[in-house]
Amino acid sequence: MQRTALISGAGIAGTTAAYWLARHGWQTTIVERAAGLRSSGNPVDVRGPALPVADRMGILPSLRALATHARGIRVLDPGGRPIARLPMGSDDGDVEIMRGDLAGVLWSAARDDTELIVDDTITAMDQDADGVDVTFERSAPRRFDLVIGGDGLHSAVRRIAFGPEPGFSEFLGLYVATVQFGGPPANPDEVELLNVPGRLLALHPARGEAGAAFIFRHPELTAADRRDTAAQQRVITKAYRGVGWRVPEILDRLREADDIYFDAVVRVRLDSWTRGRITLLGDAASCVSLFGDGSTLAIAGAHRLATALAGSPADPRAALRRYEAEHRKLTTPKQRRVHLAATLLVPAHRLTLATRNTVARVLSRA
Known part of the structure; x- marks a missing residue:
């Protein structure tokens, strides 16, 4: 049988x-x-x-x-100026x-x-x-x-x-949200990565239509807020308020979207x-x-x-x-x-972020 x-x-x-x-x-x-x-x-x-x-x-x-189409990662400072460029992919x-x-x-x-x-x-x-x-x-x-x-x-x-x-689930102090940004990316071959302490924003070229990813540190939300799109939008908007570069434009897109992916980062x-x-x-x-x-x-x-x-x-x-x-x-x-991955990706403090960016500059030159 x-x-x-x-x-x-x-x-x-x-x-x-x-x-x-x-x-x-x-x-x-x-x-x-x-x-x-x-x-x-x-x-x-x-x-x-x-x-x-x-x-x-x-x-x-x-x-x-x-x-x-991404071939590299361009690390940006809070003003959107490039700090380093790191290649993506491998010989494997x-x-x-x-x-x-x-x-x-x-x-x-x-x-x-x-x-x-x-x-x-x-x-x-x-x-x-x-x-x-x-x-x-x-x-x-x-x-x-x-x-x-x-x-x-x-x-x-x-x-x-x-x-x-x-x-079985351990909350790691981070949330991740993604949304399609719409339209062609500004840099069709590069992921643009912006960090300020406790927050990351990435614009990814995907296959011709840019997508935005938010990864940020935040206290654990209630189950109701995790499931409510309007609550998710409020949490993300508050977390990224005051961050420069293209963030206000991307938050406007976020507030109009009904296709947000949002969840905690857990182990x-x-x-x-x-x-x-x-x-x-x-x-x-x-x-x-x-x-x-x-x-x-x-x-x-x-x-x-x-x-x-x-x-x-x-x-x-x-x-x-x-x-x-x-x-x-x-x-x-x-x-x-x-925890090491989280520290590298979303440094919580200015000194940690500055150290990470210094390492990125060195690797970029190498």
């Missing part, structure tokens, strides 16, 4: 897992809370351990065709791509062998030694051999199987990613990434999960233990360095 897997979340982790599980003989189903596959998102990177996975999937040419073939484009390419690779259920979510799971009985919000209940939570930072699978989010840590036949993948298991590594880790982790299951078809629990032990070798160092 063919083994069945339910994957929660049609993002990077979920679609990659569906592709590789199908290649190993699994019948895969993805359930996605949104009414359709999302087309928006920030620039993310496919590099390091994700590159050979993408190559084996045959999608690298498509990813390179959709890559962003790294690809920077918009998250929505990456998700679309991955879904195109997986779709022929994957059932997709949209506008639905898991509400309950009851497992025994042989499988998991799953209850959905809209669809009829079904039974699966395995359930994979690839549903991101606010994972429903994690909440149901492991417990409430606050038990998700669990002692184990697995409960019986239920396991976690991607940000649901081990979020945090401030430098675009989340997609790389999701692709690599999904491939490692499918490979482990293929190696122990009669003992999925052993396979899940092996997947976790191996993939933690990649995620744990990233999590340990998150």
Whole structure:
């Protein structure tokens, strides 16, 4: 009998897992809370351990065709004057791509062998030694051999199987918001990066339409404010009030937008990613990434999960233990360095910012 897997979340982790599980003989189903596959998102990177996975999937040419146009980062002072220019990319073939484009390419690779259920979510799971009985919000209940939570930072699978989010989520004092700025970028080949203490603004050229990203330090917000677009706009406007350069213009665009991405920067840590036949993948298991590594880790982790299951078809629990032990070798160092990453990206104090900019100047000259 063919083994069945339910994957929660049609993002990077979920679609990659569906592709590789199908290649190993699994019948895969993805359930996605949104009414359709999302087309928006920030620039993310496919590099390091994700590159050979993408190559084996045959999608690298498509990813390179959709890559962003950014070739460097221009660091600016508060007046918008350039401080340093740092190259982007590497000799290893790294690809920077918009998250929505990456998700679309991955879904195109997986779709022929994957059932997709949209506008639905898991509400309950009851497992025994042989499988998991799953209850959905809209669809009829079904039974699966395995359930994979690839549903991101606010994972429903994690909440149901492991417990409430606050038990695993550590707020790191930062919020991130992104919005499409509209129109062509002023510098089509460069990311423009402006810092003042505790606040960062980046303008990214993407693929011909500029996007703005705000990353800023702020006390933790209430759950209601995190979900309310008007409250988000007020918080961002207040945080960036008085910052020069193009900030007033970008805040005007922000106040008109209804497509803002807004969330806290947190670190998700669990002692184990697995409960019986239920396991976690991607940000649901081990979020945090401030430098675009989340997609790389999701692709690599999904491939490692499918490979482990293929190696122990009669003992999925052993396979899940092996997947976790191996993939933690990649995620744990990233999590340990998150505070350093936050300090480099959004220095909290003038002296720290001046030191970071001095290092950027030296690297730029080199």
